[in-house]
Amino acid sequence: MTSVVASADRPAANAAPERTKIVQAKIAIEGVTKEFATEAGDTFLALTEVNCAVADREFVSLVGPSGCGKTTLLEIVAGLQAPTRGRVLMDGEEIEGPGPDHVVIFQQYALFPWRTVAANVEFPMEVAGVGRGERRERALEYLKMVGLDGFADHHIWQLSGGMQQRTALARGIACAPKVMLMDEPFSGADAITRELLQDLLAKLRRATRQTIIFVTHSVDEAIRLSDRILVMGTRPGRIVSTFDVTDDLRAHGDRVSELRDAIWSVLRDEIVPMAEDEGRT
Ligand SMILES: Nc1ncnc2c1ncn2[C@@H]1O[C@H](COP(=O)(O)OP(=O)(O)O)[C@@H](O)[C@H]1O
Ligand SMILES: [Mg+2]
Numbered sequence: 662m663t664s665v666v667a668s669a670d671r672p673a674a675n676a677a678p679e680r681t682k683i684v685q686a687k688i689a690i691e692g693v694t695k696e697f698a699t700e701a702g703d704t705f706l707a708l709t710e711v712n713c714a715v716a717d718r719e720f721v722s723l724v725g726p727s728g729c730g731k732t733t734l735l736e737i738v739a740g741l742q743a744p745t746r747g748r749v750l751m752d753g754e755e756i757e758g759p760g761p762d763h764v765v766i767f768q769q770y771a772l773f774p775w776r777t778v779a780a781n782v783e784f785p786m787e788v789a790g791v792g793r794g795e796r797r798e799r800a801l802e803y804l805k806m807v808g809l810d811g812f813a814d815h816h817i818w819q820l821s822g823g824m825q826q827r828t829a830l831a832r833g834i835a836c837a838p839k840v841m842l843m844d845e846p847f848s849g850a851d852a853i854t855r856e857l858l859q860d861l862l863a864k865l866r867r868a869t870r871q872t873i874i875f876v877t878h879s880v881d882e883a884i885r886l887s888d889r890i891l892v893m894g895t896r897p898g899r900i901v902s903t904f905d906v907t908d909d910l911r912a913h914g915d916r917v918s919e920l921r922d923a924i925w926s927v928l929r930d931e932i933v934p935m936a937e938d939e940g941r942t
Pocket of ligand 2: 731732733
């Protein structure tokens with residue numbers, strides 16, 4: 662069993678050993694390797710030997726250059742793709758397909774344009790068989806959480822991009838998943854909307870205490886939101902470094918700068934050889 666060291670209610674890599682206990686990982690990624698067949702008949706190694714244990718209620722970000730396998734890894738955790746080798750466990754059980762307890766929020770938020778805002782949020786509850794009255798009540802509650810009370814009966818096309826992403830967040834919460842998987846959910850938003858969405862996600866996370874795996878291109882976004890940042894490298898895709906982040910660190914600008922520099926120095930090592938590689942071809 663893959664385990665993580667955690668204190669009573671949240672993971673703390675730096676906690677004193679006598680105050681820690683070993684608990685089962687919420688998500689255990691064990692030796693995940695993914696190969697794709699190429700048109701030339703070879704295999705392309707997209708991910709190699711990825712190992713990671715995510716604790717209950719932990720917020721883990723995956724940061725890395727394009728093509729390092731972030732989406733592939735997230736889709737494997739979501740059960741949307743099968744690994745070539747290795748496995749992913751949730752609460753000790755192997756994930757073998759998609760399910761409502763581990764939902765993905767994509768960059769393209771995939772809302773139903775023919776449904777109203779509330780009906781979009783109600784959708785997962787409808788699928789789960791929640792009755793009409795309760796569904797509506799809960800949808801309104803979730804919409805309030807994302808600041809969209811008053812928009813329940815609007816159509817999706819009447820909303821701005823930021824409001825659509827908030828609707829997608831409310832729908833994600835409505836699934837009440839054990840684990841929320843997010844693939845660059847805010848990358849389509851302008852800078853100001855993006856900051857507001859980040860604040861909203863931090864607030865929602867405090868309210869729902871969900872476990873979150875979050876893919877982003879933005880080092881600052883990862884620092885702002887995460888308990889732990891996994892930096893990935895390319896060719897083949899793999900985890901190259903791990904950084905812990907705490908509220909205490911976030912409160913100190915100099916420590917945030919140091920962390921940002923440390924992450925960028927790892928990323929630069931990954932990106933520069935890739936650029937040289939491309940220069941040769
Ligand atoms: N279905 C697929 N078939 C072949 N190659 C793929 C497939 N999906 C992804 N890849 C390749 O695997 C690598 C990782 O892709 P992806 O997970 O989308 O990266 P990221 O999300 O980090 O940008 C890329 O080189 C991509 O071209
Ligand atoms: Mg991607």
